[in-house]
Amino acid sequence: MSTALLAPYACDPAQSRGRRFAEQAAPTRSDFQRDRDRIVHSTAFRRLVYKTQVFLNHEGDLFRTRLTHSLEVAQLGRSIARALGLNEDLVEAIALAHDLGHTPFGHAGQDALNACMAAHGGFEHNLQSLRVVDHLEERYPAFDGLNLTFESREGVLKHCARRHAEIINAQEPGGVAARFLNGTQPSLEAQLCNLADAIAYNAHDIDDGVRSGLLTLEQLQDVSLFARYHAQTLAEYPQLQGRRVLYETIRRMLSDQVYDVIHTTRAALDTHAPASADEARQCPPLVKFSAAMYEESKALKSFLFRNLYRHPQVMETTHWARDVVHDLFAVYLAQPQEMPAAYAQRSDVPRAVADYLSGMTDRFATREHARLTA
Numbered sequence: 001m002s003t004a005l006l007a008p009y010a011c012d013p014a015q016s017r018g019r020r021f022a023e024q025a026a027p028t029r030s031d032f033q034r035d036r037d038r039i040v041h042s043t044a045f046r047r048l049v050y051k052t053q054v055f056l057n058h059e060g061d062l063f064r065t066r067l068t069h070s071l072e073v074a075q076l077g078r079s080i081a082r083a084l085g086l087n088e089d090l091v092e093a094i095a096l097a098h099d100l101g102h103t104p105f106g107h108a109g110q111d112a113l114n115a116c117m118a119a120h121g122g123f124e125h126n127l128q129s130l131r132v133v134d135h136l137e138e139r140y141p142a143f144d145g146l147n148l149t150f151e152s153r154e155g156v157l158k159h160c161a162r163r164h165a166e167i168i169n170a171q172e173p174g175g176v177a178a179r180f181l182n183g184t185q186p187s188l189e190a191q192l193c194n195l196a197d198a199i200a201y202n203a204h205d206i207d208d209g210v211r212s213g214l215l216t217l218e219q220l221q222d223v224s225l226f227a228r229y230h231a232q233t234l235a236e237y238p239q240l241q242g243r244r245v246l247y248e249t250i251r252r253m254l255s256d257q258v259y260d261v262i263h264t265t266r267a268a269l270d271t272h273a274p275a276s277a278d279e280a281r282q283c284p285p286l287v288k289f290s291a292a293m294y295e296e297s298k299a300l301k302s303f304l305f306r307n308l309y310r311h312p313q314v315m316e317t318t319h320w321a322r323d324v325v326h327d328l329f330a331v332y333l334a335q336p337q338e339m340p341a342a343y344a345q346r347s348d349v350p351r352a353v354a355d356y357l358s359g360m361t362d363r364f365a366t367r368e369h370a371r372l373t374a
C-alpha cells in the first residue's frame with residue numbers, strides 16, 4: 001500500500017516505533033507487510049486450523065475454527081480500513097495474530113488453564129498471543145519470537161489486567177502495556193481489529209449455531225439485529241428457503257454493521273481530527289459503532305451467550321475439555337519429561353506447561369490425554 005493512500009491518523013510503517021531487535025528494512029515490503037508474512041508462516045498460525053472457536057474441531061468440517069475466524073476478522077478489518085484510510089497491512093497482521101495465544105478447546109480451555117495457573121500468575125490468551133509472537137516462536141537465528149513491530153504487538157495485546165500490565169511495563173517501559181496503565185488507546189488499526197473480531201464472531205456463531213441445529217430462526221426473531229434483516233430478506237425474496245435465507249440475512253447484517261462503523265468512525269474522526277497516529281491514541285476510542293448499533297450488537301452477544309455458548313450440548317463438550325486440560329496440566333507438572341525437551345528443561349515448570357499446553361491443537365491435546373491417562 002502506498003503511503004499516499006494513508007490518512008494522517010493511520011499508522012505509517014515509515015514512522016513505526018520499530019522492532020525489539022533492529023533489522024534491516026526489506027527491499028520490497030513495508031514493515032507491517034513483513035509482520036503479516038511472518039505471522040502467516042508461523043507455527044502457531046498453522047495450528048489455528050485445528051483449534052476450536054465454539055464447536056470442537058472434530059464436531060464438523062463446516063464450523064469455524066480459529067483459523068477461518070481469523071481470516072474473517074482480517075477480511076472485515078481490511079474492508080473497513082480501506083474505507084477509513086487506515087493501514088490495511090497492519091490491520092491484516094493484527095487480525096491474523098489476534099488469536100495465536102488461544103488454548104485448545106476455545107474458552108473452556110482458556111478457563112481451565114487459567115484455573116490451573118491460578119497460583120502461578122494465571123493464564124490469559126491475549127497475553128499468551130504476545131508471548132507467542134515475542135518469545136515462543138522459534139524461527140530466527142538471532143532472536144526468539146517473530147520480532148514484530150511495536151504497532152503489531154500493540155494490537156495483539158488487546159486486553160490486559162493491570163497487574164499483568166505492570167509486569168510487562170517493567171520489562172518494557174513505555175511499551176505495549178503502558179496504555180493499560182495510562183488510559184490511552186491503541187492505534188486506530190488495533191481498535192478496528194477489536195470491533196471486526198466482535199462483528200465476525202457474532203455473525204459466524206449465528207451461522208454455525210443454526211447449521212448445528214442448536215439455534216433456530218424462530219429463536220433469533222428475538223434479536224433485532226437478526227430479525228430486521230431476516231424480514232427484509234423474506235420481503236424481497238418471498239420464495240427463498242433454506243440456508244440461502246440464513247446467508248442473505250447474515251450478509252445484510254454484516255454489511256450494515258460495517259457501514260455503521262465506517263460512518264460513525266468518520267464522524268468521530270471529523271470531531272477529534274487527530275493529526276497523527278499518536279494523536280489518535282490520545283483521543284477516546286474513535287473506531288466504534290453508533291450507539292444504536294452498539295446496543296443491538298450487545299443484545300446479540302448476550303443472546304449467543306445464553307442460547308449457544310451455554311447450550312447444554314456445548315456445555316457438555318466444555319466440561320469434557322476442562323477435564324482434559326486439568327488432567328494434562330497435572331501430568332506435565334508432575335512429569336515434565338513427558339513434554340519435549342525445550343519445555344521440560346525450563347526452570348519455571350508451571351509456565352512451561354502452560355506454554356506447551358496452550359500451543360496444542362484440539363486433536364493433539366486429545367491424543368496426549370489418551371496417551372497419558374489411559
Ligand code: MG
Pocket residue numbers: 069098099197
Ligand atoms: Mg477472535
